[in-house]
Amino acid sequence: MSSASTDNELATILAGAPPGVLSLAGGFPNPDTFPTGEIAEIVARLMRDDPGVALQYAAPEGIPSVREYMVERQEQQQGARPDLAELMVTSGGMECIALVCHSLLAPGDTVAVEAPTYLGALMAFARAQAEVAPIPMDEHGLDVGAFAERLAGGLRPKVLYVIPEFQNPSGRTLPLDRRRELVELCRGHGVLILEDVAYREIRFEGRPLPSLWALGPDTVLQAGTFSKLLSPGVRLGWAAGPRDVIAQLAAAKQTTDQCAGALGQRIVEEYGRAGLFEHGVPAARELYASHWRALDRALRHHMPDGVSWSRPTGGFFSWLTLPPEMDAMALRTAALEAGVMYVPGSLFYPGEGPRHEARLSFSLLGADDLETAVVRLSTLF
Numbered sequence: 001m002s003s004a005s006t007d008n009e010l011a012t013i014l015a016g017a018p019p020g021v022l023s024l025a026g027g028f029p030n031p032d033t034f035p036t037g038e039i040a041e042i043v044a045r046l047m048r049d050d051p052g053v054a055l056q057y058a059a060p061e062g063i064p065s066v067r068e069y070m071v072e073r074q075e076q077q078q079g080a081r082p083d084l085a086e087l088m089v090t091s092g093g094m095e096c097i098a099l100v101c102h103s104l105l106a107p108g109d110t111v112a113v114e115a116p117t118y119l120g121a122l123m124a125f126a127r128a129q130a131e132v133a134p135i136p137m138d139e140h141g142l143d144v145g146a147f148a149e150r151l152a153g154g155l156r157p158k159v160l161y162v163i164p165e166f167q168n169p170s171g172r173t174l175p176l177d178r179r180r181e182l183v184e185l186c187r188g189h190g191v192l193i194l195e196d197v198a199y200r201e202i203r204f205e206g207r208p209l210p211s212l213w214a215l216g217p218d219t220v221l222q223a224g225t226f227s228k229l230l231s232p233g234v235r236l237g238w239a240a241g242p243r244d245v246i247a248q249l250a251a252a253k254q255t256t257d258q259c260a261g262a263l264g265q266r267i268v269e270e271y272g273r274a275g276l277f278e279h280g281v282p283a284a285r286e287l288y289a290s291h292w293r294a295l296d297r298a299l300r301h302h303m304p305d306g307v308s309w310s311r312p313t314g315g316f317f318s319w320l321t322l323p324p325e326m327d328a329m330a331l332r333t334a335a336l337e338a339g340v341m342y343v344p345g346s347l348f349y350p351g352e353g354p355r356h357e358a359r360l361s362f363s364l365l366g367a368d369d370l371e372t373a374v375v376r377l378s379t380l381f
């Protein structure tokens with residue numbers, strides 16, 4: 001699919017659903033998880049006590065106290081503590097991907113990606129004129145054996161982009177043995193892993209696995225975000241990785257937005273230091289878990305034989321696989337007429353992807369709407 005038609009598809013998804021249409025398409029966080037009262041209080045306090053910092057420019061790496069807070073949070077959440085020079089503040093996870101493109105990639109460099117993967121990253125790598133090498137996945141995420149074979153066969157990626165938890169779009173999670181194997185493999189071949197942990201903390205089952213960054217801080221750059229933990233409106237995330245990589249990203253940031261918004265930085269710091277993530281994140285997990293249970297129940301009741309879907313243990317997405325002769329791209333117009341939207345799976349592949357897959361997002365719709373949406377889909381399939 002050309003990048004212009006990908007842009008059009010993306011615009012349609014982001015525009016939201018027309019009246020009467022139930023959307024399983026967009027991957028937005030549920031506004032019910034936004035802590036509006038707490039944020040209002042924090043902003044009022046910042047305006048009273050700290051406007052000279054909260055409304056001012058900041059250093060490209062971030063406000064020192066905010067970086068300190070993020071270093072502490074990284075240790076608390078992931079069991080490893082970066083040095084200050086190994087972490088910087090970004091304007092969300094997407095910006096970290098863009099900064100990698102600006103600072104580390106030249107046209108023609110190879111970037112390996114999971115196939116399928118996050119559309120925003122694919123678009124960023126395409127704009128950077130990188131050669132994108134798709135690496136297959138199975139139900140446990142990236143097929144590390146297949147990647148090892150590609151490396152042995154001469155593939156020389158500068159970067160491997162991977163979303164180890166509740167992947168967007170497939171909902172799959174990379175198990176521990178593959179994580180260890182992958183870090184060793186990339187270390188041995190001098191490949192920088194760009195680890196995107198956008199959904200890592202939205203886990204509804206089981207215990208967290210070590211992040212790739214915690215397993216290999218010398219060979220992993222982690223892109224983190226507060227978009228799913230607090231709100232995308234604060235536009236805040238972090239990059240944690242080798243200090244020379246962070247220094248290059250910070251230099252690139254000087255020519256993009258110069259610094260992440262100081263107000264968002266101070267909101268996250270105040271919210272976090274008050275211990276409010278410890279209440280907000282479990283509540284968000286509970287909400288998304290209940291949506292997933294409702295979607296899974298509806299799919300089990302209504303989907304015809306021959307249709308299968310991934311069973312995520314966190315995040316926002318399940319990956320629907322139709323019989324091979326069906327075309328989810330062609331069916332989306334009929335779906336819209338039937339009052340339901342999804343994202344055709346082929347959009348998440350570099351180049352031509354299979355056409356019989358689709359991404360279903362359960363972040364926004366409540367249980368009743370999810371069931372109605374699935375009934376509409378099932379009549380179509």
Ligand SMILES: Cc1ncc(COP(=O)(O)O)c(C=O)c1O
Nearest residue numbers: 092093094118168198225227232
């Ligand atoms: C896998 C993944 N990475 C990054 C992002 C971008 O998030 P942010 O709002 O932090 O830029 C998203 C947003 O949907 C995502 O799904």
